[in-house]
Amino acid sequence: MKKTLYIMTILSILLISGCAQKKELSNIEVDDKGLPETLTNDTTTNNGYENVDLYSQNSSTYTQNNSYDTIANGGIQNIYFDVDQYIITPEKLPIIINNAKILKQAIQSGSKIKIEGHCDATGTDEYNYALGLKRAKATKEALVSSGGINPSNIIIVSMGESSPACTTDYSSACLAKNRRVEFKIIR
């Protein structure tokens, strides 16, 4: 009996101490330093009106262009991946080796190789950019180890889901075409 009471006492203490504190989001103080100030070009009244425009002029538009050229790369094949995968499996190695032969010729003429990693549109873009980069990096490593290309001639970049090869629908077959790496020859 005493042992039973002792055990129940211990359990009760554990139960009370395990309960989380009740918090109300509405009672949590907000750091005033985080609250924005609305800047206007004139915060004082202007003929009785408060100017609430954040920007004093019509906003500018910047137009950019690519700073490098891409050369057509006939004969080079893409490599495709399963969902969430980025490993170069053995059956992909013949493609790597064949691509390496073509790419070596381009390198000899002074070009560099850019490997782009791509993803399908499932998941958020930032994660997909990282996944695309894993694919590009794995491909680079395979080109170096199996294709004999000097890694200093290869740049890798992730394109995430920005450049889908298939946009007709969201079928598995269509999405599979987007999970790939592409090889670009650049000057």
Next chain:
Amino acid sequence: MRLILFFLLTLNLFAVDAELTIEKDVASKASISIIEDENSAGSSKFHPKMFHLLINDLKISGHFNVDTNYHKGSFENVMIAPELHDREYLLKYSYAPTGDKLNIKLIQTIDNTILLQKGYSINSAERYPFLAHNAIVDINNILNYEDISWMKRHLIFSKYTASRKSEIWVADYTLSFATVIIRGGLNLFPKWANQNQTAFYYTSYNNLLPTLYRIDMKTGNKTKIISSEGMLVCSDVSHNGKRLLLTMAPNGQTDIYEYTIGKGTKRLTRFGGIDVNAKYIGDESRIVFVSNRMGRPNIYTKAIGSNDVSKVPQYGNNNSSCDAFEQYILYSVKEGKAVNIYLGSIYSSYIRPLTSNGINQLPRFSNNGRVVLYIKTIGRKNSIGYINLATKDSALYPMINGKIQSIDW
């Protein structure tokens, strides 16, 4: 011993609920009607839109029962139409034909007191929504309701327009005003650089290496911050604007870095897989981030300067997007074909689902943590959604075209 045990057992009956209480009891919302000045009604193409903006702003604030009927009347005359006597407040407004000025009066009907009378102007009529948003924020403040200043903030987002092309846009929260500010090539992951929204960061893919730039919206200056092979994202900025959380891959390996302006970068994570999407939490000495270190993307936390990483309590096992405010986190959970947003805490197992269908991603807290923004995708259509966490009021604003790639507000 028996008495002690009895006492402890009795205490358990009144133990506090382990869940965080998010919902605030809103016992009653104030009733309000809107009256447009009959002398200026319909005098510009923006006039019908202004009425609906005011209605929707009042609704999403969560503090008002809004009469959605359109009323016209005298802006100056103090008489109140009989059918409006049962309303607690009247909002009279006079919107200038030029579209760039708005006058309001907030009247307490019980004694005909004018609680607020104010005029607002904007430099360009196309930015007219900010007249309404600022007016409703001031009305809210004069009535001592909870802060809704998030309403007058600018959204900044990137959207894909074609293969390898994306533009960066600035808009009001309803998308009634939206303008492109960067086009040409691939421009991604815009992030406000400061609380005042006078500058922003973004990643350009138009150079050989992804490059992070800072644009000052007031001066037009464009400054290169850093380049990185592979990928480069600014995922968060500290409150004082001096520290950035970056996802970089200088050696082809994606990790989280902290960039201090004027000092350089410090690597925060070292993991051979994927670490992305870091956010400051609490006093900004800790971060939460998305990692696949257990095979699938999930949310983790660590103190800056420490190597210890722990998984944040969360629902689901495939969570690839997160935002943080104080100790609270938002994240997207893949559930079959749907992706839904959940609210949680890094210090408890509290979980609250916020959406229930479609693809819902990129959740973002408002600047005061009371409202959640998210992107809803159904089919090929994007909408920007808002949820008031306290009152559960919600709104959805569709995008006309393009797919949103990243968003900040």
